[in-house]
Amino acid sequence: MDKAILLVEDNPDDEALTLRALKKNNIKNEVVIAHDGAEALDYLFGTGKYAGRNTDVLPQVVLLDLKLPKVEGLEVLRRVRADKRTKLLPVVILTSSNEEQDRIDGYGLGANSYVRKPVDFNQFIDAARHLGLYWLILNEPPPSRRS
């Protein structure tokens, strides 16, 4: 069964464009969208809006934006890495910022990858393709807790 992609993105335009890019690349995995950091954590840990969700089922990869309302991207990352259940979850930081400090913090907190969102949409589609190819097909995900 295809695993889901968790896209954590607050900007509706970016959300639409990312979905479009994924579609253009024939990536048919389910895309779960969290519009802020709190929603992302709710989904991953089965709380709040997603209370009762089976938390053993985790997405194959998390595409995480950094600037999020309520709970910031890096804080989400920190919590994800701190919890036994989600410690090994692949997280790709997908953001506009190329500031050195963000990269330092991102990798420092245990992100698996850091991709800068290009302005040119063609490049964006390319980037989506590469991400899809790598994280969904080539990369071996960590074993799930019960499967």
Next chain:
Amino acid sequence: MPRITHRSITKKLTRMNMLVSGAALCIACVAFVAYDLVSFRQAMVYNLSIQAQMAGSNSVSPLLFNDPQAAENTLSALKAAPNVISAGIYTLDGRPFATYWRDRNGQGQMLPKVPATQTEAHWFKDGQLVLVRTIVFEGKPTGTVYIRSDLREMTHRLKRYAGIAAIVLSASLIAALLVASIFQRAVAEPIVHLAEIARTVSREKSYGMRATPTGKRDEPDILIGAFNEMLGQIQERDGALQQAHDELERRVEERTAQLAAANKELEAFSYSVSHDLRAPLRSIDGFSMALLEDYADRLDEEGKVHLQRIRAATQRMGMLIDDLLNLSRMTRAEIRKETVNLSSLARSVAEGLQEAQPERRIDFRIEDRLEATADPRLVRVVLENLLGNACKFTSKKTSACIEFGKTRQNGNSAYFVRDNGAGFDPAYANRLFGAFQRLHGATEFPGTGIGLATVQRIIHRHGGQIWAEGAVEKGATFYFNL
């Protein structure tokens, strides 16, 4: 606190005292003694003359009556004068008539001649006084009296005077010493005290000390007063200096804090720019693209071209934002200087450039063993920009030749990057390094015009200069030093 011994000033004072009193006394003594001796001599001569006269007049009769015995008796009366060594009466023709000797053993003697004009003559010879007198009776010379006296009394007198002088001199020298010791309290002590204080102050730099004034209102006191005043002034000035220094430090701290705050603000601004400005650009580009793709059949050529232009513009803005961010980062970045091997750095950059355009044959000529003291990351940016530009502007030439080396210009050494590409019109050379200034249209060569501005910023931060030479279609050379 070790006392400076008073030797120098006090010694001088003592010596001075002793010299003065000694000299005065010596002169006085010598004068008195000399005068006394002279008068004593005169007295002696006078006495001897009287004795001669008396002996002479008493010897007239014995001479006339040829009675030597009587003459000798007269002469023997001279025994009463202990200074007379010998005496003699001589006849007119110089024969001894009668003699007297004080001491038993007598010697023969020559009767010295009395000069014709005088009745009497005397002279001092061999420590004796000799007196010769013509005996005159009724105006006619009858004989000669001869008396010889020793100078014992005079010598004795002289010795006594010497003794007294010695005692007086010693006494006065002792007095001089005493006076000096009193003087030193008044004169030397305040000066010595001042010297001590000055030495201590100078050695320990403790300008709070003061010398104690003597209160006597003489020159040493004036000196002490002035000295204390000067110390006071030094203290004041020190205090003011310290205050100014502290004030300056405080201000520097303030400025540094302000600078740090400004930098932080700039960082936050850059962060915001890099994030928030790009997101809408993405939307514009993305949805223009979406329009182009999804509604291609409902758009005519012109519509499609409009959308292409929209996309091109947004992408260009993206590049501009990136370049500006870079420039700002170069200005803010800390410079950490170390020894950088420019040759190997240039080669690495050149390799990267060649790899990015494998279809082109670019001839890189890089001088060996070029080193400089600079921040390696920033210098890499400089080389990437300059060599990258050279690559870009030689893209239309069939064979591109790019050199990097070191040369001498105007007597100073400078590094240079030379290419044989499109060059530039030297008339516009002053615009080369302005931000976003370009001397070529976007259609000729791509670029935002920020590369050289960035390079210039970096070179200036290293304290160096950058300038360029070139001609249209004849290539360009960029010189810089660090």
